Amino acid sequence: MLHLRSGNLKIYNNHVLHLNQEDHEMLMSLQVSFNVIISEFFREGKGGIIINGEPVGTRCAALEVEAMLCQAQEDFAQSEEKDMQGDLEHMYVADDFGQRQQFERMSNKSYRKKPIDLNDWAVKERLRNFEKCGLNIVKLEKIENYALQQLFKLNSKRIQAPPQRVYQCVKAQFCDLICRVGFQREYAPPNEQKYGAGIYFTTEVDKAKSLWTDNEEEYxxxxxxxxxxxxxxxxxxxxxxxxxxxxxxxxxxDSVTNGRGIHIIFNGQQAYPEFLITCSKQANQTHF
Structure with a gap:
């Protein structure tokens, strides 16, 4: 996400934490090539890069930095996939007869998002809370990811407590990543991490709207x-x-809370993303 203010351009992307030595050398090279000053920041769980200089130079440098951060993001996702596959290959569960069974090997890239009919009565009732918050459902998709599901089941055996249905508000750039590798601290930090540097969720849609307020996207x-x-x-x-x-x-x-509907976990495998819900802010675009 870019913010440009008279030669000062700020790029928000928490994957700045995953830049390697070669990336940092490239940033130094970009400063010389485009006559700009580049600095990194990370505060309250949010990070990115600031570029200062003449508007033309900052924009040119920003294109290079964005590509670099996208690659860091992809490298991180591939690393997570490799770790998840390793976890599955070395974990066993007992079936109903006490026999030890190993999970089947598979590529975690075979996740999918299945569109759900918004005209279904049960679906309308399920999403009524979004309408009450002034939101309109544009699209509802069920997330199907075998690896994430199996790791979640393993953790449910360890924790042995029923899961809660909760919500997280995310940026567009992280929707597919969450469907692919699950929830990460880098993907949706709230404006303030008052209750710990973990992965935040809320039990109510309106709480999610208020917790993640810096949304300038169309949806x-x-x-x-x-x-x-x-x-x-x-x-x-x-x-x-x-x-x-x-x-x-x-x-x-297993987790921490504020006692008023906000829950924070510190291990992404304690959560399974079930539905991706795309909303619009305009009241006249309602589907029901």
Whole structure:
């Protein structure tokens, strides 16, 4: 996402954290080539790159930086896919007869999004909360991802608590990535990480709208997910993992909360994205 202000251009993309040494050398080279000053930033869970200089130079440099960040984003996603496949290959579950069975090997790239009929009565009822929030459903898609689903099931056996249905509001650039590799801290940090540096969800659509407010895109994208919150405690801004339950530092809470509908997990495999919901802000474009 770009913000240009009189020769000062700011690119928001948390994958700045994954730039390698070669990328940083390229940034230094771009400064010379386009006579600009390039700096990186990361605050309150949000990062990116600032380019200062003459408008023409900043725009040219921005194209190169955007391509670099897109590649870092893709490299990160491929690394996550490799890790997920490795997890599946080394994890076993017991069937109903107590036999140990290994998960089948597969490529995680075989996920898909299945369109859902918005005219179905049950679907209308399910999405009524979006209408109450002044949003109109443009498209509803069911996410099908075998690898994410199996890893979620494994974690549900570990946590042994029913999942909660929750929401996350995301940028367009991260919709397919979440469908592909699941939820990541980099994809949808709220404006302020008051309750820990984790992955945030809300139990209500209106809470999601208020938690993720910096949306300047034409459409608003929500992910409806099942999340294993398990044993929770109140979160705080300095947390990077859940706190210990007792004196044993290895026995920790499963998640943290603000006690008012916001839940934070620190392991993306505790969540499974079920639906991608695309909304418009204009009230006169309603589908029901």
């Amino acid at each position: 608003i994208y929500f992910i409806e997910a099942q999340v294993l919150t398990g044993k929770e405690t109140h979160g705080s801004s300095e947390m990077i993992v859940p706190p210990p339950v007792g004196k044993d530092p290895l026995v920790r809470y």
